[in-house]
Amino acid sequence: MKRRPPRADPYHQLREAIVSGQLHPNERLVEAAIAERIGAGRTAVRAALVRLDQEGLVQLERNRGARVRHISDGEAMEIEEVRAVLEGMLARRAADRITADGLRELRHVMTQMREHVEAGDSIGYSELNATFHQVIWTAAGHPTASNLVGGLKSQGIRFQYQTALRPGRAERSLREHEAIFGALKAHDGDAAEAAMREHLAEVLDTLRWAIDSQHRTGRWLPG
Amino acid sequence: MKRRPPRADPYHQLREAIVSGQLHPNERLVEAAIAERIGAGRTAVRAALVRLDQEGLVQLERNRGARVRHISDGEAMEIEEVRAVLEGMLARRAADRITADGLRELRHVMTQMREHVEAGDSIGYSELNATFHQVIWTAAGHPTASNLVGGLKSQGIRFQYQTALRPGRAERSLREHEAIFGALKAHDGDAAEAAMREHLAEVLDTLRWAIDSQHRTGRWLPG
DNA sequence: ATCCTCAATAATGTCGACAATTCGCCACGG
DNA sequence: CCGTGGCGAATTGTCGACATTATTGAGGAT
Numbered sequence: 001m002k003r004r005p006p007r008a009d010p011y012h013q014l015r016e017a018i019v020s021g022q023l024h025p026n027e028r029l030v031e032a033a034i035a036e037r038i039g040a041g042r043t044a045v046r047a048a049l050v051r052l053d054q055e056g057l058v059q060l061e062r063n064r065g066a067r068v069r070h071i072s073d074g075e076a077m078e079i080e081e082v083r084a085v086l087e088g089m090l091a092r093r094a095a096d097r098i099t100a101d102g103l104r105e106l107r108h109v110m111t112q113m114r115e116h117v118e119a120g121d122s123i124g125y126s127e128l129n130a131t132f133h134q135v136i137w138t139a140a141g142h143p144t145a146s147n148l149v150g151g152l153k154s155q156g157i158r159f160q161y162q163t164a165l166r167p168g169r170a171e172r173s174l175r176e177h178e179a180i181f182g183a184l185k186a187h188d189g190d191a192a193e194a195a196m197r198e199h200l201a202e203v204l205d206t207l208r209w210a211i212d213s214q215h216r217t218g219r220w221l222p223g
Numbered sequence: 224m225k226r227r228p229p230r231a232d233p234y235h236q237l238r239e240a241i242v243s244g245q246l247h248p249n250e251r252l253v254e255a256a257i258a259e260r261i262g263a264g265r266t267a268v269r270a271a272l273v274r275l276d277q278e279g280l281v282q283l284e285r286n287r288g289a290r291v292r293h294i295s296d297g298e299a300m301e302i303e304e305v306r307a308v309l310e311g312m313l314a315r316r317a318a319d320r321i322t323a324d325g326l327r328e329l330r331h332v333m334t335q336m337r338e339h340v341e342a343g344d345s346i347g348y349s350e351l352n353a354t355f356h357q358v359i360w361t362a363a364g365h366p367t368a369s370n371l372v373g374g375l376k377s378q379g380i381r382f383q384y385q386t387a388l389r390p391g392r393a394e395r396s397l398r399e400h401e402a403i404f405g406a407l408k409a410h411d412g413d414a415a416e417a418a419m420r421e422h423l424a425e426v427l428d429t430l431r432w433a434i435d436s437q438h439r440t441g442r443w444l445p446g
Numbered sequence: 447a448t449c450c451t452c453a454a455t456a457a458t459g460t461c462g463a464c465a466a467t468t469c470g471c472c473a474c475g476g
Numbered sequence: 477c478c479g480t481g482g483c484g485a486a487t488t489g490t491c492g493a494c495a496t497t498a499t500t501g502a503g504g505a506t
Contacts, residue, residue, distance in 0.1 A: 030486090032486095032488095041459095041460060041461065042461085042488095043461070044460080046270075046489095047269075047270070050270050050277075051273055051274070053274075054274045054277040055277060063466080063468065063487085063488060064467090064468070064488080075367060078365055078366065078367035078368065079367055081367075081368070082309070089304070089305075142301055142304075143298070144298060144302055144304075144305055145304070145305050147279075148305065253456090253457070253458095254457080255456095265458095265491085267489090267490080269459095285458090285459090285497095286459075286496080287457090288457065288498095
């Protein structure tokens with residue numbers, strides 16, 4: 001009866017469950033339960049929790065176990081601010097270094113994005129969005145900065161606040177991405193950084209809207 | 224000043240040993256040996272190594288153990304670039320938010336820095352330097368960014384490359400810090416960010432010099 | 447001399463057991 | 477009614493033992 005998925009890296013599995021929202025903020029993570037759930041030993045789960053704690057996705061208190069870290073409204077905005085600064089820098093570098101292949105890949109992602117927007121598929125769009133940015137990170141050739149932004153909990157934020165629900169956001173976002181693409185294609189570093197900053201300023205604004213929205217519709221937990 | 228209670232925590236002890244250069248890049252870290260050395264169990268050491276791996280200070284290879292991660296020349300420069308961007312942002316925020324107490328503390332640190340420079344104590348100066356920047360991070364009130372820059376391996380870089388050995392660097396650094404202080408005192412965000420960026424650009428330049436210097440004096444390990 | 451095999455060694459990865467700690471619950475007393 | 481103190485279950489922290497995996501070195505064949 002023990003159905004055990006044999007190959008399961010607890011770290012990646014837990015991480016995915018957290019950023020995708022399957023595990024809710026402040027939810028308790030009991031080692032034994034997780035071990036059973038994903039078919040791994042308690043040792044491996046423990047190691048994964050330590051990593052996630054260091055990464056900031058999980059809060060680890062001595063003798064008290066682990067919880068999914070709750071990201072406050074303020075912290076969510078802080079994260080987006082940092083992301084704006086770092087991605088701005090990456091966009092600038094990418095403008096200088098992006099290859100024809102990179103541009104082709106970006107173009108491909110963007111056509112897909114357009115399709116998903118027209119189909120009203122905001123989830124698929126969100127994933128493509130992530131891909132778009134990742135392509136830019138790769139083109140920038142700056143592993144240190146890429147790892148930092150990649151490690152940011154910004155994916156979880158999108159889920160926690162449902163920023164995609166803002167009316168008209170997708171279309172606008174699409175235009176912003178087109179602007180970024182244009183600057184990269186022209187190898188114009190200044191323009192690329194500016195476009196990226198503007199894009200992420202819009203994201204930050206949408207985040208503010210989502211926070212307000214949550215407050216208006218009534219929440220019990222303070223930010 | 225932080226009073227450090229005798230810290231038996233393997234994580235902090237290892238971290239300190241690495242950034243201070245007591246453990247050399249690529250040096251192997253054998254769990255049992257470390258456990259013996261600092262009087263802890265292998266379990267605790269293991270957890271510490273996982274954290275340090277996630278942090279980037281240690282390289283952990285499956286079934287092959289842990290090594291002190293070697294920071295290549297290119298990566299060292301990448302780290303300083305990221306630091307410049309983030310600390311620039313923090314300086315801007317700090318200019319708006321710094322209190323009279325914060326300014327007083329900065330002034331105090333600076334007078335000490337002057338004394339150490341005149342006494343030719345570059346090690347003490349380096350520590351004060353770190354303090355100076357930390358005060359600014361605190362004043363900025365931006366935990367997310369502060370934790371990121373704090374987690375950067377930039378402390379270790381100073382040791383690895385001996386950037387303080389460059390002739391005249393200390394005096395120049397002192398003047399740069401004074402410029403930053405002036406901007407903060409005037410609550411001028413633009414000026415603060417600019418001064419901080421300029422300062423860190425100089426640091427980056429010194430780093431380039433140190434790398435060149437190492438290459439000229441002959442090294443066997445490629446960057 | 448060089449390459450290959452294979453045992454010996456050393457270190458890591460994993461598991462189970464047990465001690466230590468926290469937390470919920472309930473009886474008790476003011 | 478409310479605070480208080482102490483069981484008891486649940487959970488984490490730690491240790492030792494053992495399996496697994498890399499590495500080293502000697503010896504032999506070509």
